Amino acid sequence: MSIRKQKRITSRAIGLAALVLSLAVGATASAEDAKTQYFPLATFRVGAYASSGIPVWAGEIDYFRYINEVEGGINGIKLVWDECETNWEVEKGIECYERVKAGKNGSPVPIFLPHGDPISKALTEKSVADKIPLVTIAYGRTEAIDGRVFPYSFPVVFSFWSEASSAVNFIAEKVGGKDKLKGLKIATVYHDSPYGKETQVPLAHLAKTYGFEDIQIPVPHPGNEQSAQWAKIRQLKPDWVFLRGWGVMTPVAIKTAAKVGFPVDHIIGGIWSGSEEDVRPAGAVGKGYLAITPFPAGANFEIHQKLKKHILDKGLSDLKDPKSFGSVYYNSGVDEAIVAVEAIRTAQAHFGVRPINGEEAQWGLEHLDLSEKRLAEIGATGLQQPLKLSAKDHEGGGAGKVLQWDGEKWNVVSNGWVKSDRELLLPLIYERAAAYARERGITPRDATN
Template sequence: MSSSLKRKLAVALLALGVHHALPGSALAAPNEQFFPLATYRVGAYASSGIPVWAGMIDYLRYINEVEGGINGVKLVWQECETEWTAEKGIECYERFKNGLDGAPVAVYQPNGAPAAYALADKAAADKIPLITLGYGRTEATDGSVFPYNFPVMLTFYSEASAVIEYIARREGGLDKLKGKKIATVYHDSAYGRETQGPLALLAEKYGFENIQIPVADPGNEQSAQWRQVRQAKPDWVFLRTWGVSTPVAIKTAARFGFPVERIIGDIWASSDEDVLPTGPAGKGYLALTPYPGGADFEIHKKIKEHILDKGKSDLKDPKSFGSVYYNSGLVNAAIAVEAIRAGQARFGKRPLDGDESRWGLEHLDIDDARLKAIGFHGLMQPLRLSCSDHEGGGAAKVQQWDGSSWKLITDWVQADRQTLRPLIEAKSGVYAKEKGIAPRDCRADG
């Protein structure tokens, strides 16, 4: 079907009230960059995903309408429903990987751990970089083995380390961790188990007792786990849950008498949707976040003026503006945009393919000055990537739920990435051996 015919069809569909089958934003023309959106608006995790896509789409629309695109290159996008499954995630990737009507794919965001793991080899073969902010393969930090996989900003290893750094602050220093008990109540999945290695290493280094308590998916009943917590009497609980298991954990902890202000949720247990169902039990709950809640950042003022107030937002519920998940969508979109911008500095102000945007990602340097220029200062940490370092940040803020909204109680808490690096290289080395990969020499990378 030609682009002109698709445009005519889109107009007809919109007139009939059909908005998702062939959105006008997904109609590519020359000098356009395609942003595939692997979404999950239905299924068990839809309430988490819907505000994420709103943040991403609002930012892409802002880039087009206010900035005229990325150096004049307009952005087009199209959604594909994954239901947060590996199978549908692969289907969406196969549908999108060749671009749209001549507009190439620069980066791909799987938006889910199952798809991220399933697509690692496919994306590398197709030379399309995966961006997995706060999820996916931690060992992909090592870009010498994973040239097309970018777990940017905060891996699960760094998340574990940041929690320990924060607890040490509260206890009076890292030396005060000796003899403390830190329990991790975790989603019994690859995601939930990902922090076991770094926590074991940090426990050995600092002398705290490392207690691991699994919760079977979906986590609707947790009496046994919190009975175990009560018996162990930990000083702190690191909560690594997802979806319904988070509010169930908080309410069950309250029922068993464990103080909520001693529970620290990970980044997938840190949203408004995680605490609103808890009622009074959630007041005082702590959580890590690489994209804090709030609508007072400069980018929100710009998007409110140019997108929300003009009725162009993808948000269905205005109360979600500035929510943690909405903000995560903003940050995800901004990283992709800045990666393309960095690639354009070398390859020209035109649409980029995956290999060119990989170069852009590996030369991405978003410092404080750049964060201020794009309106993300305070919402996003400085980020510098390289061939050998595909994470680049490794910090999170701690926020606390006051019963109605999140309040930031720290600045960026930095992980001990130097201590974690040998674990990452050991894991990437095993992967390289299994797959027969000869690691790149990042010293020679230009």
């Protein structure tokens, strides 16, 4: 090879190396110079569950706008977001995740909000590989409470197991104590999907512990025909029905229950069967229906007065139907946004005030402490339960409030937050997480709390 040719090759190599270095430095500088924090939103504004989803994002986006407009962002870092339509379908949810995971305009993705139980489960291993936390408030894989095995999955606030346990504990309050549960029949009418089946294990364990009969009755998706299921209810005569529906399934269940003569005030809807959108279509027969939720309805919380003044009254709200302001689903969006924002704030306190990446947000989530004092500062006292997460506990709350529909609005009828039997259920949850780890060859992280 000639000396001249060697020089050309060397020159090209140096030039290529300089280009690669320039791109790398440029990417780093872009991330450092970014003044915004990107939050991609996986939404479903169309499809069978759109009526549920639309108010959720109204609450979430309104809170993000409030943080930007009133507080100037999270310590000066403004929030930006865009939406990706999933239609609540797993394939589309995965496509959305893959599309957004690299971040936007130099801002990394700190947290991904799947907004769908099947989507969240499909993304469990991807999120670990990409180091992007999945925050699934009141849904998601229950064993992911054990962050030693699931470092990037956060079924925060109220898992499905806690939902089932709190519902049973509310029934115990109504009948005079847990000892009075013995001999009762509790039927669960559930959406026949992994989501709907999620409470079968804890209910079987609680039934064995407290002596009630556990009856399980599936309803095929989407649940617009339930005559056979409620005929079985009429035949079996349970004392209480725990309704774990979604979308159209809930009002159909309420109306069909009325037809067979089952008292609606002995039906307790689960988290996703307890919104205004669930009971209004049922009409007059829905009066008296109960539901358990970590997102109590109402627009009288302090944060709602702030949102009304600074966002709604200024025409900045994402809300299309004013009746949904303060609804269960709207409030769930507000709660979700509070958790996300406070996790970023916690991470900033440790890593510095700048856009936070997924690995840093994971640290922020595992050190999140939403105390009564902090909730009061936010204006969310009574709307959000106190919450403290750790590497060993990615749920942190485990309580809900029971609401009753009076024909026009929800009223809280439980004595404050109804706690679940977490001490009873956590050993089972940790066993399931350990089995998952063995099956997939995962070495759990060390964590003392």
